[in-house]
Amino acid sequence: MGPDKTKDYEPFGLVKFFSFTTLLVFLVFAPVLATLISNHANGVMLRRSEEYALVSARNINHQVYDRFVLPSFLRYGSLIPQHPGQQKRLDAIIRDITHGLNVESVSILDQKNNMIVYSTTSGRVGQEGEGLEQFQMAKAGRTSSLLQAKGSFINLLPGREKPSYRLISYIPFRSEKTPSSILGVIEIIQDLSEDYEATIRLKAIITLISFLCMFCLFVVLRLIVARADKIIDARARERQVLEDKLHRSEHLAGLGKMVASVSHEIKNPLGIVRSTAEMLRKRLGETSPANVQLASVIIEETVRLDGIVREFLDFARPREIKLKPASIAEVVRGAAAFISPELDKNKIECTLNIDENLKPIPIDRELLYRALLNVLINGIQAMKDGGMLKITVKGHPAENPKNSGVTIEISDNGPGITDEGLQQIFKPFYTDKYRGTGLGLAIVKNIIDSHKGRIEVASSPGEGTVFSIKLEG
Numbered sequence: 001m002g003p004d005k006t007k008d009y010e011p012f013g014l015v016k017f018f019s020f021t022t023l024l025v026f027l028v029f030a031p032v033l034a035t036l037i038s039n040h041a042n043g044v045m046l047r048r049s050e051e052y053a054l055v056s057a058r059n060i061n062h063q064v065y066d067r068f069v070l071p072s073f074l075r076y077g078s079l080i081p082q083h084p085g086q087q088k089r090l091d092a093i094i095r096d097i098t099h100g101l102n103v104e105s106v107s108i109l110d111q112k113n114n115m116i117v118y119s120t121t122s123g124r125v126g127q128e129g130e131g132l133e134q135f136q137m138a139k140a141g142r143t144s145s146l147l148q149a150k151g152s153f154i155n156l157l158p159g160r161e162k163p164s165y166r167l168i169s170y171i172p173f174r175s176e177k178t179p180s181s182i183l184g185v186i187e188i189i190q191d192l193s194e195d196y197e198a199t200i201r202l203k204a205i206i207t208l209i210s211f212l213c214m215f216c217l218f219v220v221l222r223l224i225v226a227r228a229d230k231i232i233d234a235r236a237r238e239r240q241v242l243e244d245k246l247h248r249s250e251h252l253a254g255l256g257k258m259v260a261s262v263s264h265e266i267k268n269p270l271g272i273v274r275s276t277a278e279m280l281r282k283r284l285g286e287t288s289p290a291n292v293q294l295a296s297v298i299i300e301e302t303v304r305l306d307g308i309v310r311e312f313l314d315f316a317r318p319r320e321i322k323l324k325p326a327s328i329a330e331v332v333r334g335a336a337a338f339i340s341p342e343l344d345k346n347k348i349e350c351t352l353n354i355d356e357n358l359k360p361i362p363i364d365r366e367l368l369y370r371a372l373l374n375v376l377i378n379g380i381q382a383m384k385d386g387g388m389l390k391i392t393v394k395g396h397p398a399e400n401p402k403n404s405g406v407t408i409e410i411s412d413n414g415p416g417i418t419d420e421g422l423q424q425i426f427k428p429f430y431t432d433k434y435r436g437t438g439l440g441l442a443i444v445k446n447i448i449d450s451h452k453g454r455i456e457v458a459s460s461p462g463e464g465t466v467f468s469i470k471l472e473g
Contacts, residue, residue, distance in 0.1 A: 022218070030210035038203035045195050049167045050145050052102070053188045057143075057171035060097055060106060060186055065176045067093050069183070090118055104166070107187040108173060111139050117184070138170035138185040145169045149196065165196030277302065321450045323362040328406050328471070329354045331365055332393055335372040339380065347386035354393040359404055361473040363451060371447040374440045375410050375467050382414030382465065396470065404473045411466040417459040425457060 068090050094106050098120070107119035114135050115128045137144040146168040154160060167190045175181040277298040336352060343350050379389050392409040417425065426445045448455045451471055459465035 022214070026210065026214040030207050030214065033210065034203045034206040037206055038199045041199045041202060042196070045192065045199065046145075046147065046167065049190055049192055050143075050169060053145070053167065053169035053190060054143060054171060056098070056101055056103060057169065057186045057188055060094060060188075061171070061173055062176065063097050064090065064093060064108075064173075065183075087118065091120070094118075094120060102190060104189045104191040105187075106189075109135060109185040109187060111173075111182050111184045116187075119187075134168070134170040135185055138172050139182060141172050141180075141182060143169065143171050163193060163197050163200055165192040166190065167192055321364045321367060321447075323364055323451075325360040326363050326365050327360050328358060328363070328368075328393055328408065329356065331363070331369050332372060332391060332408065335369055335376060336391060338373065339376050342377070342380050343389065346380055346383065348380060348383055348389050349387075350389045350391065352391050354391075355395055358393065358395055358406055359473065361404070361406060361471060363471065364447075367447045368451065371444045371469075372408070372410075374444045375469075378440065379410060379412040379414065379465070379467075383412055387413045406471050406473070408469040408471075409466060410469075411464060413464040416461040416463050417457070417465055418461055422457060422459060426455075 068086070072086050072089075090108075098106055105119060105121040105124075107116050107121070107124060109115065110117050113128065114132065116124050116126065119125055134144040134146050148164070148166040148168065150164040169188045169190070171186045171188065172182050173184040173186045175183055281296060281299065332354060333352070336350060340350075342348075376389070376391075383389070390409075390411045392407075392411075394407055394409075396405045396407045426441050445455055448469055448471075453469060453471040456468045456470075457465060458468070
């Protein structure tokens, strides 16, 4: 077989490229997708937190105005949050309002100078200038928020500082009687670190799951591609073997036509040579008895050559099979009787073991007879120093239960056949004999195949050979 052409291309090259490209795209896309999802979650959380802060601020605005501003004006004549009494009362009111709420701290800023006049966080009272831009927006009557975020994937690792996420909302502190009047600015700080950490974890989980899913998909795809490559490669090799067989068949067909033509041309002259030699032998027998042997040699060789020519013609132009019900036992006995002289000549003992209850099956009597003779003669030629030839005919279960099959076994105790010989034994022109065409068993196989039967051979060097011919009824 020539060089393997199936390796000149990659059957699944495009699929491999797609798998690697998809993996690369997904490696880029997964973090982007996770970021978009986490950002959306952060946005939803921020909006909800701002709405929560606004509701809390409105409640604080209403409660502080009713419970602190008005009573302070009535009692002290003016609003002074820094006054110890007012400070204490304001602190009690705000802590009562924010108790149980998700609020870290509440501060009130003077709307004139951006100074913290009250805070639930100690130490912040009196500070100025915090949230300048947001303060100005709230002073103008618009609510605004400031986000302070710190942390990423790395902060989820053990030993790292926890991520921080704080939302600072600035809401106008309005008069209940005249809502357009801004009395100050309420600052509400919400600690959203736990929610922010949850969104970071969500982002990490989405990214990790995306990578794992893509990796599994990539591995499965690679396994499918590898399996498909092996299947395609095996089929390509099978196709190559079939092509080689086809080429050999075409070669043998051409050779068969040539052999048939040559054999046909040789056959007639060969018959003339044989007839002439026989006439010459008769005449020499009367005038020159010493030369009769030479004429006999010519006749023997022409007979041998005629047999070879017939083998070539039988192989090149096989006769059309004609099936008729017949007894296998009778055909086997006829073949055994025909080779009887050769058995005696070569000191070979032959035993027949035939099942007499076998039913007739459709066969071409003449072709099967020739096939059996070929196998029997091969066995005789294999036992040059004598031996045992055993012929067994028995029934076997057929594929169709209504019919019965027949098995013919021909065994000898000759030198056996090597493994290499067993692989070549039915191929045309293969022979291990000095004088032989190598067509005998090839013709036998063609005859058995034409009967839709099977011929098998089992042998080992030094242990003899068994030919099994199986025919269906």
